[in-house]
Amino acid sequence: FNDRVIADIIDLFMGVPQQQEYVEYANAHWKELIDRYQPSVLWNDIGYPAAANLAELFSYYYNAVPEGVINDRFTQAATGDGPPDPAAIMQALAQGMLPTPPHFDFRTPEYAVFPDIKIEKWESCRGLGYSFGYNRNETVDDMLSPVELVRSFVDIVSKNGNLLINVGPMGNGTIPPEQAERLEALGSWLSVNGEAIYGSRPWTRAEGTTDSSVGVRFTRQGSDLYAILLDTPPQPAVTLHDLSIPAGASVILLGHGAITAEQHDNGLTVTLPSPLFDAPAYAIKIAGGAGS
Template identity: 45%
Template sequence: MSPYDPTWESLDSHPVPDWFHDAKLGIFVHWGVYSVPAWAPPDADIGGEDASPYAEWYPYYMYEEGSPTREYHRETYGEDVEYADFIEEFTAENWDPDAWADLFADVGAGYVVLTAEHHDGFPLWDTHYTRYNAAEMGPERDLVADLAAAIRERGLRFAPSYHANFNYYQPGFDGQFGHPDFEPAHPLEDGGGPGPEYVDFMNAKHRELVRKYDPDLLWFDVPTRHSDDVRAKELIADYYNRAAAQDRAVAVNDRASNDAIRAESERWDPSEYHGDFVTPEYHSYDEIHEEKWEACRGIGRSFGYNRVEGEAEQLSPGELIRSFVDIVSKNGNLLLNVGPRADGTIPEIQRSRLEALGDWLSINGEAIFGTRPWAVAEDGASDVPVRYTWRDGTCYAIALERPGDALSLSLLDHVDEPPATAALLTRDGDRECELTVTGNSLTVALSTEPDHEHAYAVRLSATKNPRT
């Protein structure tokens, strides 16, 4: 008998796997035909109803009268160039999946999520259901299979994400909207939706994707009002039961939940949702969030490659690292996106950020990987911003700014006994630090200067966690 039924009550009993709690860092890869025009207005308002700053939305906005993308398309390519005409330029001629996998593993990622099919209706795998796919056109290779093999060879988890549940474009059909059985409507607004023919087509591809590649995550991107329409509960139950039969620990995000709140003002309020983890986009939480969550964002403003984004539109290494520490302290993972060029190369401006994060983690990774939230995420009394993590009896205080000669902590507001020892994590190894207790204030004397940048972790041994 299968352990999961296609009801939210049954599906909600699924546990979040330990590996997902422990991983902390995933790499999202938005790569597809939209990587050819690779354009979105860099000054557009991100995070609002208008998604035009996202270059991966090019096939929607190139047909939207009055949009900056429409004007750019006319001026650059002319009136007669359709989105499908870009397929022949999506070549991946310089793509090396092993080099990608080495980079992501070196950074410290625990899993990789590749957009197997984005909203442009172009699968990156060898699918039986449409000739418009990467194995038959463009690169003429199964990009999902090749990357899955390289990623798993290095011991990382792999998931091909599936965004086709509300495609706004479908190759082979004219104009802005996709399959003729999908009633046209702006994807972020009410109205429109899939008919049974479209749902059958979409779900057939999704089930094929699951059966060919056995994803470690099921990463949906569904407008929640269509959850029942696309028979999401049936898909999730099938996925969970298949994994259970294979004795694999898997997870599903919340974006197939028809109860998740998506109003912009409360967009990531998870008070009612279904799935193993919540997926805020370009957003974080102010406090520890009890349910597991995953922040996803690009290094820049777009997820897909945007050729006009420069340094001003990218997270600096310090911003990236500090944001990552903050997310982890509050029970989150970071799914950090890269947007490769159409030829398969990762822009240096993105690569440099990944390498900076990897360098920081090579020193401070023990304060991140495998940790759980401590009593509180933030220290309210320290002279510099501090985030806490905890693992196996050890607490880590991570200063987000360079402390002076000492780091003052209010740790004793939450536990009765001071730590037994303290040590600053450095590139050359641990540096023991003297501890002084004055009332409820704990002072960590830093006898040596940190030898790296951006954030500074102090190990506090023999520290209880009131949450456990």
């Protein structure tokens, strides 16, 4: 449909075919997928013809999958007399965003995260390295370490986000060992601390710190609060700054059990077991600590 060479981000939008034949072709693909598979998510990537009636396509989807969701990449950039605005595109990309489409249910910042809690749902998407798909030139030095992966994931969840990680199989269909190692590390951490993640929601704030400058991220499950330490504290006694909990609330270190806690004017001091082996993050559950 279009032989334009894609050399930069502006070409990417200008290269979207705009012929009516392509509109019908693209819509037919989506409708076939919807009819056959009733997908939970419509995940388009980057562009869509400006002449397409997305309201009609989205209505078709929602009528078939009422609980379905649509991502924010059905971007319709005008061409011809109204070319994409390079400045607007570059500004959006600098924020990890693409130009705003006419409708979406969740945001998809790429290789980027938000600095605070977002009311609307969002999902950070990235590869473990710099590439989507397998790239034999990438080494472990180009990838998130297992520790960085866990901590990034916790940070994203605390701010109402999901993490979409790309894993690229090699030509023989197997997952590269370096990628498998990172996924297994995340799975091992979740096997102990998943209660603080699965089904959780943001608390009133996402971030905190301790007296030893260890970062803290908060999540909640109903009235229960989870304070997740993004490092192994240097001492068993840890004060979480500016944190108050109800009198008599039970405090538990996930994977261990009950721990002692003492409220002070400047925060909550908990005493962790000693010695404490190094881990990417530790999750502390405070029953009733999230409030109503």
